Amino acid sequence: MTLILSDRFDENRPIYLQIVEKVKRAIIRGDLKPGDRLPSVRELAIMLRVNPNTVQRAYQELEREGLTFTRRGQGNFVTQDPxxxxxxxxxxxxxxxxxxxxxxxxxxxxxxxxxxxxxxxxxxxxx
Amino acid sequence: MTLILSDRFDENRPIYLQIVEKVKRAIIRGDLKPGDRLPSVRELAIMLRVNPNTVQRAYQELEREGLTFTRRGQGNFVTQDPxxxxxxxxxxxxxxxxxxxxxxxxxxxxxxxxxxxxxxxxxxxxx
DNA sequence: ATTAGTGTCATAGCTGAATAATACACTATG
DNA sequence: CATAGTGTATTATTCAGCTATGACACTAAT
Incomplete structure (x- = not known):
């Protein structure tokens, strides 16, 4: 899997923001390349042991920042623009x-x- | 005053922990020396524009870590031990x-x- | 003694983050 | 068409952090 899930979350910062950072780092490292599909909301929720709503919130923020985009019924994808x-x-x-x-x-x-x-x-x- | 109050708090981390860090840095810089008295709970609360209870919580944490001690009726002081x-x-x-x-x-x-x-x-x- | 300034404690209320549990619309596949 | 997997939305609940307010005990100075 492209996203590091080893370490626990910092209890003192919102989890959804930490997920945002985690995805950004994966993009920068190239573990997630332009056009790549992100794990589904439910998948990542299970991997990170958090609520799907929390992942959803993180993905919304990533889209808001223009780093990812959504295709309904298909998933979230990394921006095509290098x-x-x-x-x-x-x-x-x-x-x-x-x-x-x-x-x-x-x-x-x-x-x-x-x-x-x-x-x-x-x-x-x-x- | 020995404590920098210029910048705002990070909205995503507990204020009381940020106050703890702020005091620690002041101690390390030498702005607060061993034996020095810290601002009173109410004073610092006004300076930082937070609730006195929040400062109190920060001071309790600093004492718990052995960096400061309390004299009832007098105030909080930096540990005497260099x-x-x-x-x-x-x-x-x-x-x-x-x-x-x-x-x-x-x-x-x-x-x-x-x-x-x-x-x-x-x-x-x-x- | 009185007063002002300390730390300390308790109660109540508000807010954001996170969870839990559903439900619904869309898309691709067989 | 049926199904499984998508994103999305809603409602309710819990919890930590923070605020507001008031009270009490201790200490030093007047």
């Missing part, structure tokens, strides 16, 4: 970097320190 | 780095790419 996917990819990367810098600054951690820590981890992985 | 503060600092730094690596991997962004992006930003700032 440009939209690329835009999403860049947006999420920028947002991630922006957030980490912001949060680091709030605990007196400079970009330099951030980089050094990441380099250490990279070098450990290499060994 | 080791506890240092431990918190290290924990939050580690957690931040761990999270960014995790989230990056979920959108096919390697540690290398992360570092390169951060370096670009650092160099821009230097100019």
């Amino acid at each position: 440009a939209v996917v690329e835009e999403l990819r860049e947006k999420m990367r920028r947002e991630l970097v922006r957030r980490v810098i912001q949060e680091a600054s709030e605990i007196n951690m400079s970009v330099d320190e951030l980089i050094k820590t990441l380099e250490e981890i990279r070098n450990e992985q290499a060994s | 080791a506890v503060v240092e431990e918190l600092r290290e924990k939050m730094r580690r957690e931040l780095v761990r999270r960014v690596i995790q989230e990056a991997s979920e959108i096919n962004m390697s540690v290398d790419e992360l570092i390169k992006t951060l370096e670009e930003i650092r160099n821009e700032q230097a100019s």
